[in-house]
Amino acid sequence: MSPKICLVGIDGLRVDLARGSGLMPTLDAVIADGVFNELRMEVPTLSGPGWSTLLTGRPHADHQVKDNHFVGHALLHCPDFLSQAYFADQTTTTLAAGGWPPLVDPSGIGPVIWERREQQRSGQHRVIARDGETYGYKLVDAEVADHAVDAISGRGPDLSFVYFCDADDEGHVYGPHTPEYAAAMGRVDNHLARIRSAIRYRVEVLGEDWFMVLTTDHGHLDEGGHGGDSQVERTSFVAATRFGGSLAGWPATLTPSQLAPLLLSCLSD
Template sequence: MSPAARPRIILLGIDGLRWDLASESPSASTLRSLAAEGDHRDMTMDVPTLSGPGWSSLLTGTDHAQHGVRDNTFVGHRLFGHPDLLSRAFYQDTSTRTFAAAGWPPLVSPEGLGPVIHQRLEQQKAGLHTVVSRDGETHGFIRIDAEIADFTLAALNSRKVPDVAFVYFCDVDDAGHVYGALSPQYQEALARVDGHVARIWNAVGNRAADHGEEWLLVVVADHGHVDAGGHGGDSPEERASFILRWASGGDLSPWPAVVAPHQLAGLLLAERAADR
């Protein structure tokens, strides 16, 4: 398969979203449409159900014991020896253009003990890798998630459209911590993030139609929340995650009925493989 025929992939991460609270919610009309038009499956996260370990498993294709991320301090991690999805896509084909945008610094910022997404400065200088790092913990995730969506739309409408992208939203998780998963504020945050997803989905669909490109859009969460808010334990509500898939051409590759968190990156890379 030629590089031009391989699907472009955009992975949208929604931190702390419980699918049972979105699947019938008017606040999640876009996510529900993605599930209806594409594919939905539940996924069970490993304990501890924290963002650091969860996203490290999802993005690197390794489990907690391998990547060494045990909590959100990232102390003792082995991420430098376990490249992320974008890095692996690039080294699989060095013409691949990658893009990452997130408002939680440990995912993308070179400052601190991360990041999960490798910086790959040589590829950044060559215009093959773009990293957008913002600090939602300081400036608020309502504002920062909106900026992340804007940067993503700019990338999708640019001449250097990414082949593989990871985009992260944390507004829902933040609302869950402050107000609880069953609160009106959690649903309001869900509606805001759903709106970001709608804009991105629309841009992807327009590119597919206007440029004859194949696109695979995937949405995933890193953990859930207990009803009162919070996570980290082993309750079903905290371990609950999901995967949504949508392909611009309508045809989705067969995936296993059960996908473990550390298997997601490999499945996405297989979509880009020349012998797919």
Template sequence: MLIPSNEPTTQSPAERGGPRPILIVGLDGTRWDRVTREDVGKTLPRLAEEGAFSLMTMEVPTISAPGWASILTGASHAEHGIVDNSMVGSNHWRYPDVLSQAFYRDTTTRTFVAAGWPVLADPAGLGPIVHFREEQIKAGLHRVVARDGETHGYISADAECVDYAHAALRGPGFDAGFVYCCDVDDAGHIYGALSDEYSAAIRRVDGHVSTLVEDVKFRYETFDEDWLIIITTDHGHVDEGGHGGDSPEERASWVIAWAPSGNVPVWGESIEPVELTPLILKERYGSA
């Protein structure tokens, strides 16, 4: 599903030389030790070396909905109340996502989300964790690309989401965005984290990240926009595949911060998942 939008009638913060443009890239279920294997990740290890790299330890249960909710809102599991992917009994409407928080801080902010997992962005799904904000969609200030990778497969869903983000970044742009890929997690569940298929999925999403990096470089070089890319994952996998428990492999997460300008934050060797949204907003606005 693609939610259409109209062109905004006001200048964006970036056009006014205001807050820093942000692109968050979510790579579900991606183990860093597998990314850095020879002949697997190319772009991701380079960005980690050129930018800033931090580790995160996810709360238990290490399941996607609770994990992404904490990463994208800054709320703990106890606060947002999400305990599994069903979203039953959650309080997530009380905790706006980072894109919504950016909009509420400056109501000219243009936001963009593209995700193939319905829980994240589809208003007809079980969430969405990223608030739909229908009024901002109508005003041309929010764009939602929702695909169903559970039904149609994540290889194609991820590619479509990245294609829409690519078109937006090469066109009218946005000020804060989130693009999500689930191919790696899907491969982990089916084949295991040590499999060739898991490595192949990492190569595919690594290529998607490369596309988005080139798009951000284009905006930096063409429009002098000082973009910051944040790339992260919500959990790992046990070797045989699967997650949800408290093993180090399942709780392991990581964050890359990279910018074509070289202007990257210093977040230390490790941060808490609930710290990421406040840190991103601080980078965007220059203050907490």
């Protein structure tokens, strides 16, 4: 049986503030049970370019996403990793769930994750698109988590991407060294814990083999904000654990554009 993979994107997470702080015990557990890689993101350290690279495996020069406006992008020539998996094996089932519209909403700019309407109609691809920019990420992230847990528990997609933006939102308003940012990290970790429990159920009850992988697109300056080339803004990470199998062979170093190809290779592990 091929393994299944759930990639969780935590936008704007300062991993140096989260790791070992007690605020994100699920993140710590994933690291303790698996592997941890540091990533150095390309400049500009904005969500549009960052997630486009992480999700397609292509550098900025290829996908041409220069900022969060997506003007002139070449994403139609750079399929996301969910789509790449389906094109390689058309039995693959996929899920994308997030509250930042450019990532998943086909009605707006982008999206980075291809709509693949035919596969949605056939039940092989599911898209949960919500609008955190309008309704707030505290509320929308919780709704995204509900849908992700339901999908993983019920159907167990072969490959999933689930996205949370609460921490980034609070980082912009208050900065990362604040109670508000700490509270957001705690809320996101609660979502991670629920997803992890859903995966554990499928491993322990159904005998499946699962990867849970966590990453972010950029850090935050101490005063809040990002986009530049400072070390803290360019710092990202990959934390991965495998329930029901070995992580032997996972590389010691990674670049942002190597994450998607690595995950695709794990599907045939």
